[in-house]
Amino acid sequence: MSSATVKLADIVKKQYSFKLKSYMGVFTTMIVLHGLAILFSLNGVGSMGTGMGSLSVNINYYSATIVVMFTMIWGFISAILISTKAYRYDDFSFVTNRLSSHLANGLFLLTMSVVGGLTAILSSFLLRVIVYLYHGSGFILADGIAQAPIEWVIGFIATTFNVLFLCVIGYFLGMIGQFHKSLKVVLPVAIIGLLFVNGGDGGAITQVVQFYFFESSFLLYSMKILLSISIVYVITVMSTKNMEVIR
Numbered sequence: 001m002s003s004a005t006v007k008l009a010d011i012v013k014k015q016y017s018f019k020l021k022s023y024m025g026v027f028t029t030m031i032v033l034h035g036l037a038i039l040f041s042l043n044g045v046g047s048m049g050t051g052m053g054s055l056s057v058n059i060n061y062y063s064a065t066i067v068v069m070f071t072m073i074w075g076f077i078s079a080i081l082i083s084t085k086a087y088r089y090d091d092f093s094f095v096t097n098r099l100s101s102h103l104a105n106g107l108f109l110l111t112m113s114v115v116g117g118l119t120a121i122l123s124s125f126l127l128r129v130i131v132y133l134y135h136g137s138g139f140i141l142a143d144g145i146a147q148a149p150i151e152w153v154i155g156f157i158a159t160t161f162n163v164l165f166l167c168v169i170g171y172f173l174g175m176i177g178q179f180h181k182s183l184k185v186v187l188p189v190a191i192i193g194l195l196f197v198n199g200g201d202g203g204a205i206t207q208v209v210q211f212y213f214f215e216s217s218f219l220l221y222s223m224k225i226l227l228s229i230s231i232v233y234v235i236t237v238m239s240t241k242n243m244e245v246i247r
Helices: 003-022 024-041 065-082 085-093 098-135 149-176 183-197 204-213 218-239
Strands: 046-052 055-061
Touching: 003 024, 003 098, 024 065, 024 098, 065 098, 065 149, 098 149, 098 218, 149 218, 204 218
Parallel strands: none
Antiparallel strands: 046 055
């Protein structure tokens, strides 16, 4: 291993450690959003009832899906904030270059995704406890995750990938927005416009969501999402390599 590589790895390690200590507010925001998502989840995602004579049965369905969605949105917005000028200038406390900054940010985004994915999945257990305490009686039937740990692991990995995917897209949009001030307005307007114009059943947005998030094979899904993450991040690094660097 060359001395340049060792030096780069050492700089990235220092920057990454600095970000973990300085950006703790990002995780505080995540905890607050998870609390709000759990409150929304207490309304349930559906219900059904049946009865015969004096016997009646009501079934309410609860899911941590809202928590996962909030986590993905949190990752997307946080990644955009990390790419802003105020955050980028924090890197200049070190002898650095654009590559080391991207690598450190990538590690931080990965850490965000793992923590967010883990807490989002674990929130399903907290939701069950709250539902039990709130209703006080009745039966709570757990889903397959409680009986098959492998399903829990797959759910955690998939959620982490989803959050990381949104983080990388947010980071890309944030970095590209640094090139020209007008892009900071054009990009959000373009995204919102696509949601309205192509948000129907046959729209481009729907097709993208189905392509990634409705894949039945976990292996194929993992390959799709990891390849997309890698491509977007490489494009981000290559397109911003000539941005200003303070030494």
